[in-house]
Amino acid sequence: MILDLSFYFALFVRRLPYFLILTVAGTAVGVGLALTLPPTFQAEARLVVESEQIPDELAASTVRTEASEQLQIIEQRILTRDNLLEMANRLNIYANREAEEGEPLRPDQIVSDLRERIDIRMRGGSRRGTVNATLVDVSFTASSSALAARVTNEVVTLMLEENVRMRTGVSGQTLEFFEQEVARLDEELARRGAQIIAFQESNKEALPDSLEFRRGQLAAAQERVLQLTREEAALLDRRQGLVTVFETTGSVGLLAPEARQNLTPTELKLRELEERLASSGAVLAFDNPRLRVLRAQIEALKEQVAAEAAATAGVTTADQKSDAGLSLYDLQLADLDNQLEFVVELRSEIEAEMELLLATIEATPANAISLDTLQRDFAATREQYDQAVANRARAETGDIIEALSKGERISVIEQAVPPENPTSPDRPRLAIAGLGVGMMMGLGLIVLLELLNTAIRRPQDIVQRLDVTPLGTLPFIRTRVDRVKRRLLLITILAFVGVAVFGGMWVIDNYVIPIDRLFEAILERLPNINFSIPAQDS
Known part of the structure; x- marks a missing residue:
């Protein structure tokens, strides 16, 4: 075709x-x-995000918000309904239009129109490992070049103020948090310290640091109890021998030197045998052959002494001698009983002390675990407290850096000026x-x-x-x-x-x-x- x-x-x-x-x-x-169509003018200002003025190795800021995120937050806060309405009323942006129409614009219309006419664009920043300066272009479109420049500079001022307010607010909140944390941990540290002191005071006899000392005391007390037991056994033997001698001879066999001068040789021989029987009776058994021989000799000498006494009509009768011997026996027996009572009481006291020591030693492992738990909690709280104090110091430094505007900040490179030609x-x-x-x-x-x-x-x-x-x-x-x-x-x-x-x-x-x-x-x-x-x- x-x-x-x-x-x-x-x-x-x-x-x-x-x-x-x-x-x-x-x-x-x-x-x-x-x-x-009426002419429109667009005024433009340029900002730059500057890095920290002080190296992080020397003093770091506590505000860690990325520049892009920070600028987005600032933009959203500036373009809020209240801020836009306040700026429109303060700068009389819609004064001519309201005069022409004879009625004020609705707030929704003002907010929507301002959001369309305010343009905030970011350029640069860190991308794919390349670090570039972050630039911000702020512009506003209006039918008057002066109004466009005035509104643009007002938006720039709001951005700078909001940046300072946000950074100082973050650093101030960080400092306030760590101050509260330090105060809380200080109270917690004092409370845990008081718990440790109260526990040590209530269990001071069963603490692990005195365990070896108490074990030494227990060993010494056990040795002392054994010694007292041996002394008690010796006193009981002496008492039994004394009773045996007295029951056998009728006397304790102990006379003073003055009394010995008035005795006959037979009586002296009898007293010597009785003393030997008394001393041997404390060591040998009652039915020992040597004791039987001594008792037989004593019986023979008693008969001989009795015969001599009947012949010479001595001044001392057998009943008087028996009374004198019985009185000396009672004294010696009472002395032995007193010694035995003292030994028994002393051993009871030492045994009671041993029971107390043993109870404290048995309670020491549990107390050691409880005390170790309290001390471990105290150490953990102390570590948290030290870390919080260090963080508070860094927060104070960061707050000072932000108060002096030495951290990351937004600076104006170029202010908005009224454009000569409409855009x-x-x-x-x-x-x-x-x-x-x-x-x-x-x-x-x-x-x-x-x-x-x-x-x-x-x-x-x-x-x-x-x-x-x-x-x-x-x-x-x-x-x-x-x-x-x-x-x-x-x-x-x-x-x-x-x-x-x-x-x-x-x-x-x-x-x-x-x-x-x-x-x-x-x-x-x-x-x-x-x-x-x-x-x-x-």
Whole structure:
């Protein structure tokens, strides 16, 4: 199939009035927008995030927020509803617009409009191991260059104040936390120390540090008990021997030297045997042969002494001697009993002391575990306390660094100044865009009309539809008057369209709604179009 360009060109020429009408209309709209849209100015300030002024090795700040995160937090805090409304009222951003409309704007409209017109962009920072300076561009768009610069500088001031407030707030909260932590751990340390002292005071007799000393005391007491037991056994033996001698001889066998001078040789012999029996009786058994011999000799001597006494009529009777011997026996027996009682009492006291020592020794392991637990808790609390004190010192240093603005900070590189030329609208571009849109609409209309037209307009259509070959074709020939009339009509229509578009836009802009407001209303209903016209302000 061969494309017949001459035919389509003829169709275009035939539909040229429609194309020109839409092209003129689009161009008129573009030119009208370029002429009627109010100029807008965008002021811009530049900030930089500076690193810490003091090396971390010497003194570190306690604020560890990344620059990007910090700037995002600052942006969100600045763009809060309350801050934006307060700034709009203080700077009278919408004073002219409210005067024109005769009623104040709703708070939601103000907040939404300011959030669209305030632009905060970050550049640089750490990316993929490359460390670059973090730059922040702050801009604001307004219909007045002075207002744009004033609002931009106000936003910069709010960012600097919020940065200082946030960093000092974080460092202050950190310091306050560690001060509270130190106070809490100090009280906890004192409480645990008091628990250890109270435990040691209540268990001072059973503490592990005196265990070896008490074991030595227990061993000495056991040795002393054994010694007293042996002394008791010896005293009991002596007492038993004394009783045995007295029961056997009737005397204790002990006389003073003065009494011995008055005795006869037989009586002296008898006393010697009695003394020997008394001394041997304390060592030998009662039925020992030697003791039986001594007792037999003593009986024989007693009989001999009795015979001699009867013959000489001595002054001392047997009853008197018996009384004297019995009195000496009682004294010796009482002395032995006193010694035995003392030994028994002393041993009872030592045994009671041994029981106490044994109880404290048995309680020492449990006390050692409890004391070790208390001391371990005390040591852990002390370690936490020392760490908290060290952290508080670092927090104090970090708070001083932030108070003096020696940590990471945001500095202004370039203040916003009123721009000399408006940044929008781009009037030539709007006019060209209107021309292009009009031409596209004209071409679209021509294509649509031709697609909807089913009439036969060339010989090929007759052949294709009727299968008949025409002999010839006669074109429609316009006279010169027809051509002139047609051109005048086209010029009139084009002029009317241009004037109507311009006039309509002027009437709408001055008596109905400003063109920029109309565009805003249209764009609110077309959220997918990324195009905005700033609201008119002061």
